[in-house]
Amino acid sequence: MSIPPIFLTESTLRALAADLLGAGTQVIAPVAVEVRTSPSASASAACRHPGAAPVEIEYRVLGDAAGLDLGRRLPVLSLKQFFLPAHEALCRWRQRGTTVQVEAVPTEFAPQVVLAAKPCDSAALAVVDKVMNWDYADELWNGRRAATTIINLACPVIDESCFCTAVGASPDCTKGADALLTPVAGGYLLEATTEKGWAFLAAHAERLKSDAGKGGEEPLGHQAADERAAARARAAANLEIDAASVRAWIDSHFEDPLLAALAVRCNGCGACTSVCPTCHCFDIVDEEEGVGRGTRRRCWDTCQAPTFTLHASGHNPRDDQNSRYRQRINHKFAIYPLKFGEVLCTGCGRCTRVCHAGQDLVEILAAIDVVARRPSTTTPGAPDTEAAS
Amino acid sequence: MSIYLPQLATVTDLVDETPDTRTLRLELQDAAARARFAFKAGQFGEYSVFGAGESTFCIASPPTRQGFIECSFKAVGKVTTALREVNIGDTVGFRGPYGNWFPVDDWKGNDIVFVAGGIGLAPVRCVIWNVLDRRDEFGDVTIVYGARSVEDLVYKRELQEWSSRPDVRMVATVDPGGQTAEWTGEVGYVTPVVEKTAPAAANAVAVLCGPPIVVKLTLPVLAKLGFADEAIFTTLENRMKCGLGKCGRCNIGPVYVCKDGPVFTAAQLKQLPPEF
Secondary structure, three states: OOOOOEEEOHHHHHHHHHHHHHOOOEEEEEEEEEOOOOHHHHHHHHHHOOOOOOEEEEEEEOOOHHHOOOOOOOOOOOHHHHOOOOEEEEEEEEEEOOEEEEEEOOOOOOOEEEEEEOHHHHHHHHHHHHHOOOOOOOHHHHHHHHHEEEEEEOOOOOOOOOOHHHHOOOOOOOOOOOEEEEEEOOEEEEEEOOHHHHHHHHHOHHHHHHHOOOOOHHHHHHHHHHHHHHHHHHHHHHOOOOHHHHHHHHHHOOOOHHHHHHOOOOOOOOHHHHHOOOOOOEEEEEEEOOOOEEEEEEEEOOOOOHHHOOOOOOOOOOOOHHHHHHHHHHHHHHHHHHHHOOOOOOOOOHHHHHOOOOOOHHHHHHHHHHHHHOOOOOOOOOHHHOOOO | OOOOOOEEEEEEEEEEEEOOEEEEEEEEOOHHHHHHOOOOOOOEEEEEEOOOEEEEEEOOOOOOOOOOEEEEEEOOOHHHHHHHHOOOOOEEEEEEEEOOOOOHHHHOOOEEEEEEEHHHHHHHHHHHHHHHOOHHHOOOEEEEEEEOOHHHOOOHHHHHHHHHOOOOEEEEEEOOOOOOOOOOOEEOOHHHHHHHHOOOHHHEEEEEEOOHHHHHHHHHHHHHOOOOHHHEEEEOOOOOOOOOOOOOOOEEOOEEHHHHOOEEEHHHHHHOOOOO
């Protein structure tokens, strides 16, 4: 089944959001949020963007259609938070004497729509689907995925930290999403790519008809294609790697000094794993809520913390930051691809932008790519390891 | 229903093995779940005290004894300390069984040598009883167990029982200085005892579990005795939370210990990055 792209103006897009909200459907979309931090942080943000109000873009549950931000900037946190919340209940318990009652949490969710999602964020959901479904199915993740229709907005590529095209995504991909909006003169072209997407178009056919004939479709199609090709070229200019060679090199150079050298600035704060759309590692903790009752929760955790792998005996298999950073690189670019056939990264660049120590994943992958493509195993800057393998 | 929902279990027995190690016997409260429950030697579970959280231990009782499971743990962390406070009749949570298992059925007709150190006897005990409950199916059974001191030996009554069985060769050893005046076992590390007592490797498998140093030092001894890497089985410990291959914690190299393990052959161990 295929439906030709539909032209719609921005006002129709906002009207569509209003229709959804009016029908009681939860809509998640980028919104501009005023930065509320310490006075000094606000001042420094203001310095960086002179004249502009200090705002950040965040995915939020939309209150009204006017709040939808179509500026195509990158939300600080990815869409992950709406599928694997920073913390969520797994069950609740009540205990009285020797008797315990455990109450399950619902794993079915009301339908919701994500508007103007970043393609790197929807792609991340499709990547994480794999680990959430090998053998045991995570019903909380799957329930939210099933309930959600995701409409991407083609990305212009944010800055030099973007590298989606190097890791199997692209600024206009619909991986993990159901439809794509591409900006064209006077509005957007909307095309659905999944059954859920087609059902969405059908459900809102009345509204989407309103701009019919306003844009001549053929030239707009070319415009959209050009816009998307230009963005792909911008992303590719930031980083091109041979993913298979990178995977093979990481897999076979566990103790290579290059990996330690690339980890040197990391101080293990874990900010990268929080903002990452694909990092999904979690902790499970009990939270008491008064005497004899409480909630078992899972919450985001980070492989960059020493406690992540600390055994009760005191033994820690990854007891220095180098080994923890190496694990992050390994898990994303070697282990996950070997196990699930996909790189655990969609090139959003958030980890680089958020890192206060200056760890730059574009730089790191480029460095690994250089040695991975090189026929000899010589590592630059490590002359004592020049032995051929 | 969520895969993270625990089943409820009643503590029906408890044994203090050492000053800091306890064994709990648990029975699932739901009769249908209890009847349905099945596991294989080597699998593990997530045990919880509500309010303290979940902790990961192997199932230390054998699958040949039904209606209950046992776990043994050292009270060293928040959950294990809380588990040590529970009494007979109390309710705890259990999720499982998880992970892979020892291929006991493949060992029919083989001699088996069990080597364990400290609390590492818990997963091995499950296999020992599983084998002894089906004694006719296997060849010679040798058990080598070492602990730091006599006080640190776990399952003391069972060590006695295994020692007195004519169809088991049982040697216990304690580290030098850990013996008492009454101690009649060996004194010294497990490795020389393994070298002395292990059966001929030709038709044998080895089951090994203990602190990393015991595993590290015993593997070369078994190799020297002629055991192939594929005939040496061990069970790995790694910190876990979900037990279901989701939370990422136990991942080492290409394996998630909770799902690809916890049971590995020495051949598989050698494929993993040196990160234990």
